[in-house]
Amino acid sequence: xxxxxxxxxxxxxxxxxxxxxxxxxxxxxxxxxxxxxxxxxxxxxxxxxxxxxxxxxxxxxxxxxxxxxxxxxxxxxxxxxxxxxxxxxxxxxxxxxxxxxxxxxxxxxxxxxxxxxxxxxxxxxxxxxxxxxxxxxxxxxxxxxxxxxxxxxxxxxxxxxxxxxxxxxxxxxxxxxxxxxxxxxxxxxxxxxxxxxxxxxxxxxxxxxxxxxxxxxxxxxxxxxxxxxxxxxxxxxxxxxxxxxxxxxxxxxxxxxxxxxxxxxxxxxxxxxxxxxxxxxxxxxxxxxxxxxxxxxxxxxxxxxxxxxxxxxxxxxxxxxxxxxxxxxxxxxxxxxxxxxxxxxxxxxxxxxxxxxxxx
Numbered sequence: 001x002x003x004x005x006x007x008x009x010x011x012x013x014x015x016x017x018x019x020x021x022x023x024x025x026x027x028x029x030x031x032x033x034x035x036x037x038x039x040x041x042x043x044x045x046x047x048x049x050x051x052x053x054x055x056x057x058x059x060x061x062x063x064x065x066x067x068x069x070x071x072x073x074x075x076x077x078x079x080x081x082x083x084x085x086x087x088x089x090x091x092x093x094x095x096x097x098x099x100x101x102x103x104x105x106x107x108x109x110x111x112x113x114x115x116x117x118x119x120x121x122x123x124x125x126x127x128x129x130x131x132x133x134x135x136x137x138x139x140x141x142x143x144x145x146x147x148x149x150x151x152x153x154x155x156x157x158x159x160x161x162x163x164x165x166x167x168x169x170x171x172x173x174x175x176x177x178x179x180x181x182x183x184x185x186x187x188x189x190x191x192x193x194x195x196x197x198x199x200x201x202x203x204x205x206x207x208x209x210x211x212x213x214x215x216x217x218x219x220x221x222x223x224x225x226x227x228x229x230x231x232x233x234x235x236x237x238x239x240x241x242x243x244x245x246x247x248x249x250x251x252x253x254x255x256x257x258x259x260x261x262x263x264x265x266x267x268x269x270x271x272x273x274x275x276x277x278x279x280x281x282x283x284x285x286x287x288x289x290x291x292x293x294x295x296x297x298x299x300x301x302x303x304x305x306x307x308x309x310x311x312x313x314x315x316x317x318x319x320x321x322x323x324x325x326x327x328x329x330x331x332x333x334x335x336x337x338x339x340x341x342x343x344x345x346x347x348x349x350x351x352x353x354x355x356x357x358x359x360x
Contacts, residue, residue: 049192081329148175199243
């Protein structure tokens with residue numbers, strides 16, 4: 001096991017930490033957005049692959065934002081997903097106005113400058129089993145319209161069994177109430193992008209319900225949980241290829257999978273299996289375990305084909321899949337789920353998710 005620090009930007013203001021285990025697997029995380037930038041692993045044949053999307057440097061990442069921003073690898077906060085309507089969100093007894101990131105009074109992924117674009121402090125916790133680094137950011141009162149000073153720590157750990165743990169710890173340092181619902185927005189392609197899309201990836205979810213969306217805005221969750229049975233969202237009855245269902249959705253609005261799946265109704269004390277995704281080509285399988293109630297499956301429906309990332313890989317629609325564990329999106333505006341995202345003094349927030357890679 002080891003932890004190696006190196007500069008990720010030309011001016012050395014952004015660092016990247018590489019965590020490696022004893023069997024040759026390595027992950028890299030930057031202080032900019034506490035982003036997972038690399039996940040390098042070998043299959044049974046010993047072939048090494050980098051199975052997550054991203055860019056080689058801070059400068060190339062900044063340049064990519066002029067083309068498209070899929071939030072590759074980022075820690076999303078304060079609140080992941082969409083908040084609607086964002087012009088009158090009740091927090092601490094007052095209506096709060098949050099940034100309209102998408103048309104129709106929709107705030108997305110924490111606002112215009114969310115946690116994904118903030119610089120975190122980093123602390124190496126362990127260079128033995130497991131290798132571990134903690135990234136911490138303190139969000140000031142009023143940032144992106146959210147009340148209260150909020151501290152978030154995100155700890156990445158890598159075990160010898162190829163399990164990457166992401167553990168979030170949050171607290172409200174000032175004010176009487178705020179909201180917090182972070183996630184990780186890594187995009188996975190288990191072939192190392194040898195296959196340009198994830199159409200042939202097979203998925204199995206431990207979710208027999210999904211969250212309905214508004215008729216007048218198909219991306220805004222309503223809070224109603226509906227059965228996946230007999231729909232293109234049924235990855236529960238049996239595993240299915242992403243490619244078998246992607247064309248079921250309207251090309252102008254959704255274009256593929258971008259859905260909230262319900263693993264449970266509320267966070268639980270211990271992590272449990274949420275999803276399995278595998279590639280018949282690379283013989284690699286990703287298992288996702290979490291203590292969170294929701295999983296957003298997003299098949300990269302809108303990733304620009306103009307983005308060229310690490311190793312010269314050209315990204316595009318469906319080139320990778322994001323598996324985002326969190327509390328339910330828009331929970332602050334949904335009475336039955338609101339309490340899950342409210343943050344109060346002396347009541348810390350926690351969230352634990354594991355992404356584990358195995359050979360099959």
